[in-house]
Structure formats: structure tokens, C-alpha cells
Amino acid sequence: MSERMPALFLDRDGIVNVDHGYVYRIEDFEFVPGIFEVCRAARARGLALVVITNQSGIARGYFSAADYQRLTTWMQARFEAAAAPLAGVYHCPHHPGVSGALGIDCDCRKPAPGLLLRALEELQLDAARSVLVGDKARDIEAGRRAGVARNWLVSDEAGQIATAQADAVFASVSDLAHRLAAGAVSF
Numbered sequence: 001m002s003e004r005m006p007a008l009f010l011d012r013d014g015i016v017n018v019d020h021g022y023v024y025r026i027e028d029f030e031f032v033p034g035i036f037e038v039c040r041a042a043r044a045r046g047l048a049l050v051v052i053t054n055q056s057g058i059a060r061g062y063f064s065a066a067d068y069q070r071l072t073t074w075m076q077a078r079f080e081a082a083a084a085p086l087a088g089v090y091h092c093p094h095h096p097g098v099s100g101a102l103g104i105d106c107d108c109r110k111p112a113p114g115l116l117l118r119a120l121e122e123l124q125l126d127a128a129r130s131v132l133v134g135d136k137a138r139d140i141e142a143g144r145r146a147g148v149a150r151n152w153l154v155s156d157e158a159g160q161i162a163t164a165q166a167d168a169v170f171a172s173v174s175d176l177a178h179r180l181a182a183g184a185v186s187f
């Protein structure tokens with residue numbers, strides 16, 4: 001039996017790309033500075049890269065599942081081209097506050113741990129050696145509930161670390177990239 005790999009779980013909006021609000025068009029998808037450096041550092045340490053994202057814009061009718069998939073396919077190609085291939089991308093299309101089939105109280109919308117638990121199982125990942133990077137308290141909570149060992153918050157809001165119960169806080173993704181390069185923090 002092969003050994004489970006550790007992972008770097010990445011929130012999407014706010015960590016991979018600038019959160020302009022329910023982004024679904026390629027032309028609105030702006031990579032956050034430093035994200036590829038962080039991902040290459042993780043790959044160099046043997047971590048699989050997995051994106052975990054709430055996409056309630058689908059349930060809300062702001063964009064379609066096909067729109068989401070088109071952007072995701074393009075994003076995956078950009079990661080490949082940056083020598084940081086993604087092992088998986090998991091999304092929650094639901095929102096409990098809307099009508100329709102996707103208007104459910106699901107187990108995958110963060111802070112619920114469902115997407116992480118699915119990725120851990122399907123990709124045979126080791127939560128105890130994994131790291132999650134998110135920009136919201138709900139990302140940190142999902143990571144903790146899934147048993148991810150280290151849950152890091154990127155936030156420029158003072159006081160967020162205590163509220164979010166994060167294991168570390170970074171002012172920006174490029175701040176994290178610089179600290180990794182300097183050896184001040186490691187995967």
C-alpha cells in the first residue's frame with residue numbers, strides 16, 4: 001500500500017485569485033502575487049496542491065456550473081504552466097439561503113469540512129501532515145474540523161488570528177512566500 005501524501009489546501013477567492021466577488025470570467029481572474037512561489041515551495045516539499053472553494057455564485061444564479069468549469073479548466077492550465085500542477089479542485093455549489101436544487105444545507109460549504117474530507121479520501125492525502133491556507137475564519141474552521149494539521153490565515157485585519165483560531169497569520173500571500181524563501185516558516 002502506498003503512503004498517503006501531505007497536501008497544501010488552498011482557498012481560491014482571496015488566496016489564488018483576488019476576490020473581486022463571485023469571479024467566474026477568465027478576464028476577471030487575477031492571480032494573487034506570490035501564489036505560484038508558495039505552490040512551488042510546497043511541491044518541492046512533496047505536498048500535493050488542492051484547491052477547496054465555496055462557489056455559492058452557482059446556487060445564487062450569478063453564473064452556471066459550466067461557467068465555473070470553464071474557468072477552472074483554464075486555472076488548472078495556468079498552474080501547470082507555472083510548474084505547480086494541481087492534484088485536485090473541489091467546490092461547493094450550494095447555498096442554504098436560496099431556492100432550487102442547490103439551495104440546501106449541505107456538508108461541503110465551508111466551514112463544513114466535506115470538501116476537505118472528500119479530497120483527503122479520493123486523493124489519499126494525509127491530513128496530519130497537511131497545511132491549509134485561507135483568507136476567512138470559515139476556511140480555518142473547515143481545516144480544523146477535517147483534521148488538517150496546520151491552518152494558516154492570510155489577513156491584513158488585526159485580531160483575525162484569535163477569532164479564526166489560525167495556527168499562523170500572514171499579511172499577504174507574498175508575505176508567506178517571502179517567509180518560506182527566508183526559511184522563517186516551512187511546509
Ligand SMILES: O=P(O)(O)OC[C@@H](O)[C@H]1O[C@@H](OP(=O)(O)O)[C@@H](O)[C@@H](O)[C@@H]1O
Pocket residue numbers: 011012013014019020021022023052053054055056057110
Ligand atoms: O474563498 P472561496 O471559498 O474560494 O470562494 C468564495 C466565493 O465563492 C465568494 O464567496 C462569497 O461568500 P458567500 O458564499 O456568498 O458566503 C463572497 O465572499 C464572495 O466575495 C466570494 O467571491
Ligand SMILES: [Mg+2]
Pocket residue numbers: 011012013014015019134135136
Ligand atoms: Mg476565500
Ligand SMILES: [Zn+2]
Pocket residue numbers: 092093094106107108109
Ligand atoms: Zn455544498
